[in-house]
Amino acid sequence: MQSTTNYLWHTDDLLGQGATASVYKARNKKSGELVAVKVFNTTSYLRPREVQVREFEVLRKLNHQNIIKLFAVEETGGSRQKVLVMEYCSSGSLLSVLESPENAFGLPEDEFLVVLRCVVAGMNHLRENGIVHRDIKPGNIMRLVGEEGQSIYKLTDFGAARELDDDEKFVSVYGTEEYLHPDMYERAVLRKPQQKAFGVTVDLWSIGVTLYHAATGSLPFIPFGGPRRNKEIMYRITTEKPTGAIAGAQRRENGPLEWSYTLPITCQLSLGLQSQLVPILANILEVEQAKCWGFDQFFAETSDILQRVVIHVFSLSQAVLHHVYIHAHNTIAIFQEAVHKQTSVAPRHQEYLFEGHLCVLEPSISAQHIAHTTASSPLTLFSTAIPKGLAFRDPALDVPKFVPKVDLQADYNTAKGVLGAGYQALRLARVLLDGQELMLRGLHWVMEVLQATCRRTLEVARTSLLYLSSSLGTERSSSVAGMPEIQELKVAAELRSRLRTLAEVLSRCSQNITETQESLSSLSQELVKSRDQVHEDRSIQQIQCCLDKMNFIYKQFKKSRMRPGLGYNEEQIHKLDKMNFSHLAKRLLQVFQEECVQKYQASLVTHGKRMRVVHETRNHLRLVGCSVAACNTEAQGVQESLSKILEELSHQLLQDRAKGAQASPPPIAPYPSPTPKDLLLHMQELCEGMKLLASDLLDNNRIIERLNRVPAPPDV
Incomplete structure (x- = not known):
């Protein structure tokens, strides 16, 4: 146990260790509050005095929710070593989050945005106070879980920090080599003498590498054999990177350098977010300081992302x-x-x-x-686009193989890689299943819209047909048969014949719409069955079950790797665990391929066929709707013409009746003919019928106009 005046800790509670200090979990002696204490070793006191006190001074100057808080500076009782008492973050660092197999291919989008927001806010506070950190990396970004369960990330480890204005330079070298600016890497790692001075933008390079790591789960610049085994190639990748590239890799020994201008397909970030993020990475991962953005532009562009809403x-x-x-x-x-x-x-x-x-x-x-x-x-x-579905990389391509012999460290690394691929398969399985649900739900809604269109069009057609039939039924053939051959009556008869034709068209349209409704109902029933099958799918549960068992073995391997070796019995158990782990991984990938991918691909084919049916049905309904509307419009015109003719005839008969009253009685006709009174009554009757029909047709046209103002069913 070690202690200061107010705090107590055990050396087993080690949180982290560096060249000059170790960090432990400690408690306040009076309140029991958990804190983190940074205890400096003897090596730290070999540094110049101003360097030793720099971290205290920097932390005292800072006060921000995304920067670790300094509570006190104390000394140990015996050796009188300096101790920084700081805020304790129980959830580890961003590096520990990324080291988890669940995040082997990067953080989920929501969590990445939290990291971006916290890092940008913390760095902005540093720049407002004229401080350069000089060792930005995931291991120096701590995670705290807030009261509402949300992640809060905080910048820590200000041992390399110093005050520096935007136009000032420094020549000392600090940082972790994978995250170092290439100019600093050249001097600190390759030990090449050079007289370059560095500015505040070196933090931007480190931020770029950190954000890429958080988004993808891997470093952006990877030589064959790894960054620490092939340092010269590592330097070449970072300095020869073309403008706009955000990553580079060497796939084989002495092989060519390959550049990437986009994030990998395994990344969990949406294309919408990637399109905003990639230009930022490209402009802060620039070796030449003249091409690299400054902090002002970096803050402006990242703030622009964080202020956006997602639809x-x-x-x-x-x-x-x-x-x-x-x-x-x-x-x-x-x-x-x-x-x-x-x-x-x-x-x-x-x-x-x-x-x-x-x-x-x-x-x-x-x-x-x-x-x-x-x-x-x-x-x-x-839209009328062709279904293409989700593009993804088969997780089986990222599954490493166990070495035959027992190698605790290698077995742990392999198990971690396989487990990471398993979690990726689980995520993809969920996305594929959700995609099927969204396809079926969307089609169901389209069916409802088309059915509603059918009902509205059918209502208009049937109403028009009813009015036309009622009006045409008022004709009394007995009265018309004996009427004199008047040209106006011939025209009226032709118009009434046209109304009968329109009624026949409307009848056919009604029948057509009814048949379409039946077809849509049949397709809707298919959708219900398909949705039931999706809801009954248990592939997610099967994959999760395999992962749970694999995770248990992985934790055993994680413990074993810290041991110098295993006894005979333990080694046999370890071998069996490797076999079981491999079997579970094979089963997991089999379920993913056969239950998830194949069903998803089959659903895409079926979805494409259904979309074509929907598209054809929609176009057909448009044509039928146009026919109904045209019939209504024409019927209104015919009725108006007919009504006008009947009014003229009625007026003429009234005049003839008045003249007939003054004239001598007409000679007796060989056949009885309708009296002017009967003809007048018939014309008045027809006129009233046509007026009623005109009113009804006008109402129909108003309905059609309102329907036309309602958005048409979507193009599918």
């Missing part, structure tokens, strides 16, 4: 979920352009549903009017 958009036709990052004050037009960049669907072809309802997005209004979305409840985008 989740599922492209139903492509079967891909997108994360669209925009500012809340942006317009819908800007949002649509962002969607266009990710989906290649032009804004004029973008139509959306949200939770089963059509979304009318006016380009000029604020994007704040878009509903709150999540990955499980996104906007559903319609």
Whole structure:
């Protein structure tokens, strides 16, 4: 046990160790509060006095939630060694988070954004106080879990920090070689004499490497054999990197250098976030200081990302979920352009549903009017694109092999790599299953929209047909048969014949719509069965079960690697564990391939066929709707013409009746003919019927106009 006046710790509670100090978990003697104490060793006192006190002075000057707090500076009782009493972070460092097999391919998007926000805020506070850290790396970013379960990351280890303005330089070398700026690497690691001075931008290089590591789970610059085994190639990669490249690797011994301008496909960050992040990495991972961004631009660009909101958009036709990052004050037009960049669907072809309802997005209004979305409840985008599905790398390609002999360190490393690939398979399995659910749910909503369109169009067609049939049924053939041959009556008869034709067209349209409804109902029933199958899928549970058992063996290997060797019985158990671990990994990957990937690919094929049916049905409904609307419009015109003719005839008969009253009685006709009174009554009857029909048709047209103002069913 060791102690100072107010704090007590055991040397077994080691949190970290460096060249000049060790960090332990300690307690306040009075309150029992957990703290971290940094105890300096004898080597630290060989440094100049100003260097020894620099860390105390820097920490006393800083006060920020994303920088580790300094509580006190005390001394041990016996040796009187200096002790820094600091805030204790129980969740380890960002490095320990990345070392976990779950994060072998980088952090989830939400957690990465937390890291970015905390690092940017902490670094901004350092620059406001004129301090350069000089040893930024995941091991010096501690993680604390807040009261609401959220991660809080804090910069720590200010042993290499010093005050430095933006235009000042320094010549001393500090830092960890994988994260060092190439100019510092050349002098500190390669031991090459050079007279370069360094500025505050060396922290930006370290931040770039750290952010790449957090996003991908690996370092950006990797020579064959690793950074520490091939230092000359490591230096070549960092200094020969082309502008715009964010990573470089040498795949084989003495092989060529390969450059990457994007993040790897295994990365968990969405393409929407990657498109914002990659330019930042490219501009801070620049060797030439003239090309490298300064802190002002770095803070401006990262703050721009952090101030954006994400809108989740599922492209139903492509079967891909997108994360669209925009500012809340942006317009819908800007949002649509962002969607266009990710989906290649032009804004004029973008139509959306949200939770089963059509979304009318006016380009000029604020994007704040878009509903709150999540990955499980996104906007559903319609287009005529070909389904392509999620692009991913098969986790089996990243599974290392165990060496035949017992090698505790090698076995641990292999188990860690296999477990990392297993967790990647689990994540992909969930994404593929969620994708199937979103496809089926989106199609279900489209069915509902098309069914609603059918109902509205059918209602209009049937209403029009009912009015036409009722009006045509008022004709009394007995009255018309004996009427004199009047040209106006011939025209009226032709118009009524046209109304009968329109009624027949509407009848056929009604029958057509009814058949379409039955077809849609059949497809909806298929969707229900498919969704039930997705909900009954147990592949996720099977993969998780394998992972749990593999994780137990991995923890055993993790303990064993710290031992110098194993006894005979323990070694036999270790060999059996290796066999079981390999068997579980094989089973996991088999489930992933046969239960997840194959079903997903089959669902994509079926989805494509269904989308074609939906697209054809929608186009068909448009044609039928146009026919119904045209029939209504024409019927209204015919009725108006007929009504006009009947009014003229009625007026003429009234005049003839008045004249007939003054004239002599007509000669007796060989056949009885309708009296003017009967003809007048018939014309008035027809006129009233046509007026009623005109009124009904006018109502129908108003309904159609309202339907036309409602957004059409989406293009699918």
